[in-house]
Amino acid sequence: MLSTQNISLSYGKRVLFDEVSINFTKGNCYGIIGANGAGKSTFLKILSGEIEPNKGIVSLSPNERLSMLKQNQHEYNEFTVLNTVLIGNKKMWDIQQQKMRCI
Ligand SMILES: Nc1ncnc2c1ncn2[C@@H]1O[C@H](COP(=O)(O)OP(=O)(O)O)[C@@H](O)[C@H]1O
Numbered sequence: 001m002l003s004t005q006n007i008s009l010s011y012g013k014r015v016l017f018d019e020v021s022i023n024f025t026k027g028n029c030y031g032i033i034g035a036n037g038a039g040k041s042t043f044l045k046i047l048s049g050e051i052e053p054n055k056g057i058v059s060l061s062p063n064e065r066l067s068m069l070k071q072n073q074h075e076y077n078e079f080t081v082l083n084t085v086l087i088g089n090k091k092m093w094d095i096q097q098q099k100m101r102c103i
């Protein structure tokens with residue numbers, strides 16, 4: 001399970017998150033919705049560890065991993081859907097590429 005505890009983040013006076021605690025539980029699909037500038041991308045970056053919040057923690061259950069694709073809709077045009085998903089996990093993708101070079 002992926003969860004956050006008391007995530008807070010501000011940019012200057014702009015408070016994006018104030019003590020956000022949430023559990024993303026197995027078997028569910030989640031969408032993050034909000035107006036432009038509400039903080040959706042920033043929240044995903046916090047979840048993936050790309051940026052650190054001012055306060056709070058993100059936790060992932062042991063033996064689970066998180067992959068994230070960047071928000072550029074044309075960045076993966078030359079890849080199949082399967083490979084695009086694999087690219088989200090860089091370590092796995094690099095190993096896959098190495099494996100393919102050996103065949
Ligand atoms: N590195 C940063 N420094 C200062 N302000 C930022 C930074 N990143 C995002 N912001 C601001 O935080 C707010 C949320 O941005 P963002 O997460 O990209 O929103 P969304 O994805 O919901 O459109 C916006 O007002 C944006 O200008």
Ligand SMILES: [Mg+2]
Binds near residue numbers: 040041042
């Ligand atoms: Mg965004």
